[in-house]
Structure formats: C-alpha cells, structure tokens
Amino acid sequence: MMEKVNASSEGYFVLLGFSNWPHLEVVLFVVILMFYLMTLIGNLFIIILSYLDSHLHTPMYFFLSNLSFLDLCYTTSSIPQLLVNLWGPEKTISYAGCMIQLYFSLALGTTECVLLVVMSYDRYAAVCRPLHYTVLMHARFCHLLAVVSWISGFTTSALHSSFTFWAPLCEHHQVDHFFCEVPALLQLSCVDTHANELTLMVMSYIFVLIPLILILSSYGAIAQAVLRMQSTAGLQKVFGTCGAHLMVVSLFFIPAMCVYLQPPSGNSQDQDKFIALFYTVVTPSLNPLIYTLRNKDVRGAVKRLMRWG
Structure with a gap:
C-alpha cells in the first residue's frame, strides 16, 4: 500500500x-493564447x-458587466499557468x-451558475412584467442579487475546496489535468473518496441542475409571453437579448454537466480535459461576441463614445 502523505510536505x-x-x-x-487575448479584450470592452455610456446603465448591462468581470477572473485563475x-x-x-487555483475556479464557476439565473430572472421581469420592471429591478435590488451571487460562490467554494484538500493524498502527486480541479485531485487520494464524490454530486445538483431548471422555467414563461406578442419589433428585441443569454447558458451548463453531474470515474480523463478546456477557454471568449454582435444598444454606445472622443 502506498504511503499517505501531506502534499504540502x-x-x-x-x-x-x-x-x-x-x-499538440x-x-x-x-x-x-489567442482565445485568452480575445477573452481579455472582449470582456474589458463590455x-x-x-x-462609460449612461444608456447602458440598466440592470441587463449591470449583470452583463458582472459576468464579464467574472469571466476575466475565471480564465485568469487557470489559463496563464496552463x-x-x-x-x-x-x-x-x-x-x-x-x-x-482550486478555490477560485470553484468559487467563480459557482458564482456564474447563480449569476446566469439572476440574468434569466431579469429577462423574465423585462418581458413578462414590463409595466413593473423598473419597480422590480431597482438599483438596490440588482446590487443585492449580484452580491448574493458572489457570496454564494465564494462561501460554497471555501467549504468544498477545504473538504477536497482534507482527503489524505498518496505519495504520487501528479495531477492528470491542466489545472487543479476537484475530480482530478480526488484521484490522487489513497483513501475512500465516496463521501467527497457524494458531496461533489450534491453540490453540482444544487449549483448546476437547479439553476438550469430555474433558467429554463424563466424562458418557458418568456416563450409564452412572446407567443402573445403582436409587435414584430418587440419579438426581434426579445429574441435578440434572450437568444444571446440562452446561448451563453448552453455553452456554460452543458460542459459543466458533462464533468460534474457524474462520478469522477465517469468520463475518461482525456475527455474531461478537453471539456474543461472548452468551458475555461472558449466559452468566456465567446460570451462578449454573443452579447454584442447584432446588438443595437452596444452599436449605439460605441457610436456615441466615438463622437464624444
């Protein structure tokens, strides 16, 4: 039997x-490197x-700025090391x-799950409760939702990353991954990790599956409201903003479900690496493009900024 050691030694x-x-x-x-530079430039731009543009001082762009800052931090927690x-x-x-690295990747990933739910609620309020939107989504409430998203992510990560590092590790300390991620680190333990795996599964259901159900529920209500709309311009605007958000949700949640909603032994390690590469490198670089392409608000803000400059 391999000797149990403290990896810090x-x-x-x-x-x-x-x-x-x-x-390769x-x-x-x-x-x-190209995707990382795209992530930095695109998210800083948003x-x-x-x-700078007062026309974008709305709940939607407030949450989008939070998402952009979160994506910047998330990629920077692992990509430079890679x-x-x-x-x-x-x-x-x-x-x-x-x-x-483990703490921040878990914290920021969990925060993004919660923040995407908040953004879907914002779209629900805008489409389904337009007359009450400014009352529902007032500045103090928006700030509170953002703070709750960040606190929930960082608190959950503190508990879960501590639990992961408490598991005694074997002499062998080679992580078969490109960054410190829970499933890869659990494979280094030479004790029974069923409790850790169960915790990971429960946390994944709470912060991946439940948010996804809430998001899809919001968009179910939005779809019903859209079908009742008579205005073509209104339909186009709803599809523009909600379609962008749904695409971002898909790019984030589908890979996360593939990795976290099964035991660490469920996927091959090589498969996990390429899935993780997608949600740590590709998704954060695409988010700014998805939200800004064909977005009249952003194009208008750029024109105003150029005239002002």
Whole structure:
C-alpha cells in the first residue's frame, strides 16, 4: 500500500496537462493564447463601455458587466499557468498555488451558475412584467442579487475546496489535468473518496441542475409571453437579448454537466480535459461576441463614445 502523505510536505503538484500529446502542445499554446487575448479584450470592452455610456446603465448591462468581470477572473485563475506549462518543460504548481487555483475556479464557476439565473430572472421581469420592471429591478435590488451571487460562490467554494484538500493524498502527486480541479485531485487520494464524490454530486445538483431548471422555467414563461406578442419589433428585441443569454447558458451548463453531474470515474480523463478546456477557454471568449454582435444598444454606445472622443 502506498504511503499517505501531506502534499504540502512535497511542496508542489505536477500538472500533466496535455503531455500525452507533446506534438499538440505548441498548437494548443497558440490557440489558447489567442482565445485568452480575445477573452481579455472582449470582456474589458463590455465592462468599460457599460461604465462609460449612461444608456447602458440598466440592470441587463449591470449583470452583463458582472459576468464579464467574472469571466476575466475565471480564465485568469487557470489559463496563464496552463500557458506556462505548455511552453516549457516544467509543469509544476506549488501546493499553495494549487489550493488557490482550486478555490477560485470553484468559487467563480459557482458564482456564474447563480449569476446566469439572476440574468434569466431579469429577462423574465423585462418581458413578462414590463409595466413593473423598473419597480422590480431597482438599483438596490440588482446590487443585492449580484452580491448574493458572489457570496454564494465564494462561501460554497471555501467549504468544498477545504473538504477536497482534507482527503489524505498518496505519495504520487501528479495531477492528470491542466489545472487543479476537484475530480482530478480526488484521484490522487489513497483513501475512500465516496463521501467527497457524494458531496461533489450534491453540490453540482444544487449549483448546476437547479439553476438550469430555474433558467429554463424563466424562458418557458418568456416563450409564452412572446407567443402573445403582436409587435414584430418587440419579438426581434426579445429574441435578440434572450437568444444571446440562452446561448451563453448552453455553452456554460452543458460542459459543466458533462464533468460534474457524474462520478469522477465517469468520463475518461482525456475527455474531461478537453471539456474543461472548452468551458475555461472558449466559452468566456465567446460570451462578449454573443452579447454584442447584432446588438443595437452596444452599436449605439460605441457610436456615441466615438463622437464624444
């Protein structure tokens, strides 16, 4: 039997990442760097534009700015480390670095689940309760919803990441992933991890499945309201804003469900890596494009900003 050790005594983990495909590492480095730059530019653009243009000082763009800031933090918690590991022969991360990475990736991922529910409620209020919208979604309530989203994510992560690192690890400290993620870390433990797996499953149902059900319920009500609409312009506006949000929800929740709504042994590790690569690299870079393309509010804000400049 392998000796149980405290990983902190080793001082580091080895992130194996994509070392099984050394010929792919240079290609992955270039592609991931491009997506990361797109994420930084696109999300900073939305945050700055929403702040500068008073026409965008609405609940929808307030929550979208929160989502953009969240995506910036989420990608930055893992992608720079991945780029360093892809570029050089060293693929290590310190024990403290791994703990921090796990904590923030869990916290930000959970926050995004809750924030996407809040954004769907905002769209529900705008479409189904238009006469009461300004009363329902007043500034103080919007700030409260955003704070609840962030606090729920960071509190949940503190509990769950602590529980993950309490599991005794074996001598072998090679993480078969490109960042410190719960399922990959649980595979390093040489004790029974059923309690951890059950906790992960329960938390995933609470913060992935339930939010998804709430979002789909909101859009069920929106669909009914849309079918009753007579105005073509109104229909186009609803489909524009709600369609963008539904696309973002799909890009985030489908990969998350593939990884978290089953035991760590459910997928092959290689499959998990590429799914994780999608929701940590691709999805945050596409969100700004989805929300800004064919968006008249954003185009108008850009024109006003250029005239003002």
